Amino acid sequence: MTAYAYFPGCSAHGTAKEYDRSTQSVCAKLGIELEEIPDWVCCGASPAHAVNHLLSLALVAKNLDLSPSDTIVTGCAACYNRFKTAIHALQHDRPLWEQVKQIVQPTKLNGRDFRVFHLLEVIHEFGLEGVKERVTKPLKGLKVACYYGCLLVRPPKVMAFDDPDNPKKMDELIAAVGAEPVEWEFKTECCGAFHAVPHPEIVLRLTSNILRAAKDAGADVVSVACPMCQINLDLRQLDIQKRHKVTFNMPVLYFTQLLGLALGISEGELGFDRLIIDPRPILREKGLV
Amino acid sequence: MARIGVFICHCGENIARTVDVAKVRDALAKHPGVVHAVDYRYMCSAPGQELIRNAIVEKKLTGVVVAACSPHMHEPTFRKACAAVGLNPYLCEMANIREHCSWVHSDREKATEKAIELVRFLVEKVKRNRPLEPIRVPVTKRALVVGGGIAGIQAALDIANGGYEVILVERQPSIGGHMAQLSETFPTLDCSQCILTPKMVEVRQHPNIKLLTYSEVEDVKGYVGNFEVTIRKKARYVNEEVCTGCGACIQRCPQKRIPSEFDRGLGRRTAIYIPFPQAVPNIPVIDREHCAYFRRGGCRLCEKECPRGAIDFNQQDQLLTEKVGAIVLATGYDLIPSDIYSEYGGGRYRDVIDGLQFERLLSASGPTNGEVLRPSDGKEVKSVVFISCVGSRDRAKGIPYCSKICCMYVAKHAILFKHKVHDGQAFVFYMDVRAAGKGYEEFVRRAVEEEGVVYLRGRVSKIYQQDGKLIVRGVDTLSGMPVEIPADLVVLATAIRASDGIVELAQKLGVPVDEHGFLSEAHPKLRPVETQVAGVFLAGACQAPKDIPDTVAQASGAASKVLSMFAQDAIEREPTIAKVNEQTCVGCFECQRACPYRAIERKEIRDRQGNLIKVVAYVNPGLCAGCGACTVACRNHSVDLEGFAEEQMFAELSAITAA
Numbered sequence: 001m002t003a004y005a006y007f008p009g010c011s012a013h014g015t016a017k018e019y020d021r022s023t024q025s026v027c028a029k030l031g032i033e034l035e036e037i038p039d040w041v042c043c044g045a046s047p048a049h050a051v052n053h054l055l056s057l058a059l060v061a062k063n064l065d066l067s068p069s070d071t072i073v074t075g076c077a078a079c080y081n082r083f084k085t086a087i088h089a090l091q092h093d094r095p096l097w098e099q100v101k102q103i104v105q106p107t108k109l110n111g112r113d114f115r116v117f118h119l120l121e122v123i124h125e126f127g128l129e130g131v132k133e134r135v136t137k138p139l140k141g142l143k144v145a146c147y148y149g150c151l152l153v154r155p156p157k158v159m160a161f162d163d164p165d166n167p168k169k170m171d172e173l174i175a176a177v178g179a180e181p182v183e184w185e186f187k188t189e190c191c192g193a194f195h196a197v198p199h200p201e202i203v204l205r206l207t208s209n210i211l212r213a214a215k216d217a218g219a220d221v222v223s224v225a226c227p228m229c230q231i232n233l234d235l236r237q238l239d240i241q242k243r244h245k246v247t248f249n250m251p252v253l254y255f256t257q258l259l260g261l262a263l264g265i266s267e268g269e270l271g272f273d274r275l276i277i278d279p280r281p282i283l284r285e286k287g288l289v
Numbered sequence: 290m291a292r293i294g295v296f297i298c299h300c301g302e303n304i305a306r307t308v309d310v311a312k313v314r315d316a317l318a319k320h321p322g323v324v325h326a327v328d329y330r331y332m333c334s335a336p337g338q339e340l341i342r343n344a345i346v347e348k349k350l351t352g353v354v355v356a357a358c359s360p361h362m363h364e365p366t367f368r369k370a371c372a373a374v375g376l377n378p379y380l381c382e383m384a385n386i387r388e389h390c391s392w393v394h395s396d397r398e399k400a401t402e403k404a405i406e407l408v409r410f411l412v413e414k415v416k417r418n419r420p421l422e423p424i425r426v427p428v429t430k431r432a433l434v435v436g437g438g439i440a441g442i443q444a445a446l447d448i449a450n451g452g453y454e455v456i457l458v459e460r461q462p463s464i465g466g467h468m469a470q471l472s473e474t475f476p477t478l479d480c481s482q483c484i485l486t487p488k489m490v491e492v493r494q495h496p497n498i499k500l501l502t503y504s505e506v507e508d509v510k511g512y513v514g515n516f517e518v519t520i521r522k523k524a525r526y527v528n529e530e531v532c533t534g535c536g537a538c539i540q541r542c543p544q545k546r547i548p549s550e551f552d553r554g555l556g557r558r559t560a561i562y563i564p565f566p567q568a569v570p571n572i573p574v575i576d577r578e579h580c581a582y583f584r585r586g587g588c589r590l591c592e593k594e595c596p597r598g599a600i601d602f603n604q605q606d607q608l609l610t611e612k613v614g615a616i617v618l619a620t621g622y623d624l625i626p627s628d629i630y631s632e633y634g635g636g637r638y639r640d641v642i643d644g645l646q647f648e649r650l651l652s653a654s655g656p657t658n659g660e661v662l663r664p665s666d667g668k669e670v671k672s673v674v675f676i677s678c679v680g681s682r683d684r685a686k687g688i689p690y691c692s693k694i695c696c697m698y699v700a701k702h703a704i705l706f707k708h709k710v711h712d713g714q715a716f717v718f719y720m721d722v723r724a725a726g727k728g729y730e731e732f733v734r735r736a737v738e739e740e741g742v743v744y745l746r747g748r749v750s751k752i753y754q755q756d757g758k759l760i761v762r763g764v765d766t767l768s769g770m771p772v773e774i775p776a777d778l779v780v781l782a783t784a785i786r787a788s789d790g791i792v793e794l795a796q797k798l799g800v801p802v803d804e805h806g807f808l809s810e811a812h813p814k815l816r817p818v819e820t821q822v823a824g825v826f827l828a829g830a831c832q833a834p835k836d837i838p839d840t841v842a843q844a845s846g847a848a849s850k851v852l853s854m855f856a857q858d859a860i861e862r863e864p865t866i867a868k869v870n871e872q873t874c875v876g877c878f879e880c881q882r883a884c885p886y887r888a889i890e891r892k893e894i895r896d897r898q899g900n901l902i903k904v905v906a907y908v909n910p911g912l913c914a915g916c917g918a919c920t921v922a923c924r925n926h927s928v929d930l931e932g933f934a935e936e937q938m939f940a941e942l943s944a945i946t947a948a
Contacts, residue, residue, distance in 0.1 A: 165631035165751075185753035216755065 003033035004122065005069040007040055007083070009076035011227035016076075018271025019227055022256035023075050023119060025270070026276075029134060029263045030126055036054050037067050041212040045078035046194045057096070058103045060086035064114055065106040065278040075119040075256070077226035078193075081159065083116040088158045109176045116117050118152060118161065120255065124169045128176040136264035138178025141286045144258065145182050145219035147169040147210065164188065170255055174223060177262035185219035186210045191232040198276045200239070207232050208240045211248045221251045223258055230254060251279035261288060290415045294325040294350040295408060298332035298357035300387055307391040309401040309813035313356065316405045322416055324348055333363050340368040345374045356384040356408045377420035379864070379932055394721045404556050410944035414937045420739070422933055424910045428514035428815055429614035433458065435506055435794070438466020439837060440829025440844045441619035442488050447848030448617075449497035453855050456611055457492060458520055459502045460790075463568035464489055466621055470551060472651035472659075474837060475701040476732035482567060482654070489569040503574055505790075507608065512888075512911035513824030514614045514860050524604040526575035527561070532599040534571035538591035549580045549656070555664055556656030561591045561600075562847035566654060575600075613852040615824050616798070616920055618808060619844065620644035620791050622872040623894045624783045625680045625688070625705070631840065633679070633752045633781060641752060641779045644698055651705050663777055670777040673706055674761045675699045675717045675916045676749050680784030682720065690790040692804065693834040695782035696723045700733045702780060703742040715742045716721045716774055718749050718763050724857040726836070745772065753778055770856040798825055799886065808832050818847040826850050866913035867920060874905040874927040880919035889919060890911035 012020035027034050040063050042048075049056035060083055064072075074080050090097045101109070124133065148167050156164040167186060171181035189210050192203030210233065213221050224230045234252040238251050253275065260270045267289055272279055283289040295317045299305035310328040318326040326346045329337050332355060344350060353376065355367045361381040368378035385643040386404040394400040430797050434445045437459030443456045457464070468474075469489075471481035492498055508519040527538075534818055542559035549558040551565050558564075560580040561573050581588035582602060592600040627643045628636030640652075640663050653659040661670045677699050681692040696719070717736075722744070724730040736742045749763035757774040765772050787806035795802045800820045801809040808831050811819040818826050828844035829835055835843070854860065867880075871894065881889040892907035906928065908919075919928045920935070929935060 163631055166635060185751075213753070213755070 003035045003069060003163070004071050004073040004117070005067040006036045007043070007063060007067075007072055007074040007076075007212060008036060008078055009074055009227070010042060011076055011081040011109045013272070013287035015231060016227035016254075018274040019075055019230070019256060022254055022260045022265070022270045025265045026256045026260045026263060029260075029265065030130065031249045032122060032126060034073065036067055037063060037072075039066055041066075043076075043079040043082040043133070044086075045075075045076075045082045049082070054099065054103065056082065057086045057089060057100050061090070061100050061104045061106065061109065064112075067107050067114070070112050070114050072114060072116045073119055073122050074116070075225070075226075075254075076120065077149050078228055080116065080118045081151040084158055087114055087116065108281055118225065120152070120169050120173070121161070123259070124173060127220045128172055131173065131176045131259070135177050135262045136260055137288065138289060139174075139258060139286075140178050142161050142179040142258075142283075142288065143182050143218055143220045145178045145184050145214035145217055145222045145227060146174055146187060147222050147224050147233070147252075149186050149224070149226050150188055151190050151193075151228075152225065163217070169226060170223060172257060173255065175195065177259055179258065179262075182214075182217040182219045184213055184219070186213040189213075191229045193228055193232070196232055196236070200236075201243075203232055204236055204240050204243055207236050208244055208248075209244065211237070211250050212246075214250060215248055219250070219287070221253055221258075221279055225255050230287075237277055249277060251275060251277045251282060253279055291322040291352060292324045292348060292350050293322050293329075293352045293354060293412050293415055294344050294348060295320075295323055295412065296332055296337075296353065296355045296357075297326070297328040297386075297408070298337070298355065299328065299330045300332075300358060300391075301330065304387050304391045304404075306359070307394055308386060308399045308404045309397065309398055309608045312401050313386075313404050313408060318406055319511060320409060320412055323412060325350065332357050333366055337813070338366070341370050342374045343366065345371060345376050350376065350884070351380065352412075353381040354384055354408060354411045354415055355381065356386045356411075358387040359383075359385050359389075365603060370678065379421040380415065380418050382411050382415050382418070383482060384411040406945060410941040413940040413944040417934070417937045417940055418932070423861040424510070424864050424866070425859040425861055426514045427696075427859050428854060428857065429516075429612050430454070431456070431611075431613045432611040432615045432617060432851050432855075433506075433518055434617045434619060436466070436619035436621055436829070436831070437461070437464030437492075437500075437502065438483065438619060438621045438829065438840075439468040439488075440621065440831075440840045441466070441617070442485075442492055443841050443844035444617045444619055444826075444848045444851075445492060445498055446488065447845050448497065448851050449495045451848070451852040451855070452497070453852070454497050454499070456499045456501065456518075458504050458506055458522075459500075460502045460505045460773075462525070462562075462566065462572075462574045463494060464500070464502060464578070465562050465565075465567075465569065465571070467645065468837060469565060469567070470553075470645055470652075471650055472648045473701065475697045475704060476726075476728040478704070482652075486567045486569075489567070491530050492864075493569045493842065497548045498673070500570065501609070502570060504609075506794060506797075510614070512909065513822075513862075514854075515911060516613050516616060516824065518611050518613055518616075520609045520611060521798045522607040522609060524606050525572065526580075526600065526602055527573050528599045528601050528604075529570065529572050529622070531597045532595075533597060533739050534563075534573075535596070536563075536573075536598065536709045537594045539573060539595065541590045542596040543588065543590060544579050544581060544582065547576065552649045552656045553643070555646055555649050575602075615826065615854055617801070617826045617828055617844075617847045617851065618791075618794070618798075618800070618810075618820075618831055619828040619847075620794065620831040621788050622785045622834065623788045625686075625786050627679065627783050628774070628780050629686060630781075632750060633676070633779070638752065638754065638759060638779075639663075640777065641781060643781050643783045644702065647702055647780045651702070651709070655761075659709070660712075661706060661778070668777065670706075670710065670713065672714045672774070672776045673703075673716070673778045673780060674749075674759075674774055674776040675702060675715065675780045675782065676761075677717065677719045677782040679781040681782075683784075686784075688786075688805070690834070691723065692782070692785040694785070694836045697726070697729055697732065697781075697836065699782050700724075700736040700742070703734050704740050707740045707742065715740075716761075716776070717744045718761075719744060719746060720748070721746070728840070730766075747772075785830065787831060791831060798822055800825055818843055818850055818943065823860075824854070862910065863915065865915045866910055867908045867917070867930050868913065869906045869908055870927045870929070873925055875925065876904045876906065877924060878906060879922040879924060880928055883918040883922035885916065885918060886912050886914050888914070 544560035
């Protein structure tokens with residue numbers, strides 16, 4: 001199998017270290033080769049495209065120029081969205097492309113046909129059967145609300161990820177490792193993203209709605225595929241408790257952490273201890289750790 | 290020797306401003322064969338036509354060229370003028386020096402030169418024109434109406450009342466169509482069935498109407514005035530001659546849980562069934578797919594129960610052949626499936642229904658006897674949200690058009706809901722309210738002002754379930770606020786589409802369909818009930834989404850077209866069609882492959898003893914549209930087009946190249 005160029009994104013080196021580590025170890029287990037893009041730069045999410053359109057395209061173009069492979073994978077929904085949106089814009093607007101080239105001065109870009117995937121797609125593409133075969137500890141009895149967020153699926157014409165309103169790829173992976181994905185309707189609701197900084201009350205309301213829907217659907221944990229979503233859903237629960245006087249105590253894990261657990265990767269490597277709402281009590285209750 | 294007259298029109302300033310008409314006249318006067326050339330301010334006016342008529346007589350003209358506007362505009366005018374003084378109308382041609390010249394050029398000198406050439410080459414053509422006689426095609430004075438909804442019923446009744454026989458074909462077990470499913474009709478709120486069923490009965494009893502239900506048109510051959518239609522009469526497994534419609538069989542049938550198509554899945558029916566109590570004919574059919582006998586043998590309880598011995602499990606489909614002169618297509622519409630919007634649940638929520646389902650909930654004869662109850666748990670609905678434009682005007686779903694009737698039926702639904710549930714609340718999400726029709730705007734105002742229906746201008750982005758309610762999240766763009774409404778029931782005004790199978794039927798007839806599967810009319814303004822195929826007419830929503838008044842009006846329009854056709858013993862058609870030279874034709878039938886109108890037939894040439902000499906192509910004058918495709922396909926020039934013969938075309942071309 002050819003190696004994927006891996007774009008970790010800034011979160012993976014900071015707040016989402018456990019996502020990065022679980023990604024690397026799950027991919028290693030499955031034999032999916034990742035080669036980190038050397039000297040990668042910020043993808044531009046979220047401020048760049050709101051401030052300067054050209055800058056947001058140039059940042060992506062710069063990363064593409066650095067990429068060792070035409071096939072790129074990232075675990076961050078925001079990075080994924082930036083890459084796909086920029087490539088779409090540049091492919092459909094030649095003069096814009098020339099302008100961006102002026103800025104980036106690329107050396108290895110010409111004639112390359114880039115394809116960008118989210119980690120979910122790559123593992124899904126690897127095959128549900130293949131994942132199932134490698135499971136050593138099925139996550140039996142664990143009810144999981146799979147949360148995709150908005151950036152993975154929208155705008156559907158550009159992202160072409162899955163059904164934009166009822167995506168299934170994470171649910172299928174979670175089911176493949178023996179857990180039970182719950183039917184719920186907030187899979188692609190907005191978590192509020194960067195509003196957490198200027199308008200935290202909006203984020204508290206939105207995340208509270210999402211967590212409530214997950215709880216109502218009977219979920220034990222929420223599974224995510226984006227560091228931004230993870231922070232908003234996990235970290236804000238204490239604020240929600242203070243502000244709205246509701247306690248969810250709902251662990252929010254990266255889907256790679258759940259896959260890793262089922263594939264027999266050690267707890268320490270998966271970094272459960274880095275989460276705010278500790279998932280270990282519920283996992284212990286289910287006999288999974 | 291040719292004696293051609295040339296008549297140049299100024300068209301007021303339209304031509305004369307850019308073309309020097311006097312120069313054109315003088316140039317043409319010198320052209321060989323032209324014995325008369327004049328110009329006039331308005332050639333189409335009465336004195337202008339007089340000018341032509343007098344010249345024909347006085348100068349003994351053998352051909353006429355009128356240099357004026359497009360032949361689309363005035364060819365019939367000038368040909369009629371010629372015919373009035375005894376000159377065969379096909380010896381008159383028009384040179385288009387307006388649309389093709391003065392209107393599109395500004396250089397006067399060059400435009401004048403071009404005008405001279407345009408007239409010149411038509412003079413060369415007219416020199417070679419031959420007198421032609423219109424083709425007369427006999428008419429079978431019998432009509433076929435396809436589709437037994439209100440459009441088909443109205444068209445059939447009008448034609449039958451005009452004294453001609455009608456065959457009405459309906460693929461469902463009963464006529465009535467969607468109108469029979471409706472509870473009340475806008476804007477008067479009269480009961481749909483009460484105004485429809487008398488007409489259904491009239492169809493059944495009319496001596497001139499042959500009603501074929503549970504039947505489909507299998508094939509159509511022939512041409513205007515002379516169609517031959519094959520109709521498949523599907524096996525009902527009930528002898529129509531014997532059955533009295535007592536319903537004993539239906540009572541006895543053990544298969545009682547089959548979703549009723551008529552109730553759009555909200556009600557149940559048996560395997561032997563009539564779709565609804567007022568069905569016409571009131572004769573049951575057995576649904577093979579669900580019948581216990583057809584599935585695994587045994588049962589036959591209906592047969593034992595029937596006092597008339599009408600059940601016949603051995604009945605077979607029948608193929609009937611009928612000759613008709615005209616066809617009215619009234620195949621109606623369907624709704625798009627409501628599950629195409631995954632943000633509205635994608636079909637996962639039982640309490641998200643479409644407009645026709647809501648009609649069934651409102652209907653006194655519906656599955657809830659007219660009570661507005663939730664399909665999921667049978668609880669009374671206290672709050673209902675209507676969403677308009679679900680699919681319609683949504684290019685992302687491939688439906689850019691407006692479905693036309695939804696604004697009105699949504700208002701009707703909301704009003705009827707308020708009449709049934711006094712303490713209930715109805716909300717309507719709309720893009721804009723299109724209430725163009727007699728009494729329509731007043732009706733919508735009534736919903737808003739008198740009935741207290743809450744209209745919210747904006748789209749719904751999501752529907753989800755919470756605590757047994759459907760939460761409808763949308764935006765009210767007038768207040769600029771997002772809104773969330775907890776509802777017991779959501780009704781989607783899903784887009785109207787052409788009904789299934791219509792494209793296949795249209796292909797058999799050669800009738801064009803538009804990109805959405807609706808049948809195309811011959812002209813969007815001036816020929817709205819005719820199709821491009823002579824003798825085939827349109828009625829109702831098969832052409833475009835339409836409400837009942839418009840449908841009935843169009844149906845009567847189609848019927849009147851049929852009646853005026855039947856008032857003649859023969860139909861006149863343009864004689865400018867293809868003709869085969871049987872001497873040189875070798876019977877390769879390349880022309881047949883080229884013909885888009887299936888007008889080329891095989892003709893056997895025999896000697897006096899009846900021995901076959903050869904087979905040649907024959908052009909059916911009833912079908913040929915004079916497109917000329919066959920003349921190009923023919924390898925040895927044995928097919929030529931009357932009025933546009935190769936000789937004439939070459940004469941035109943040489944006139945251009947010579948100049």
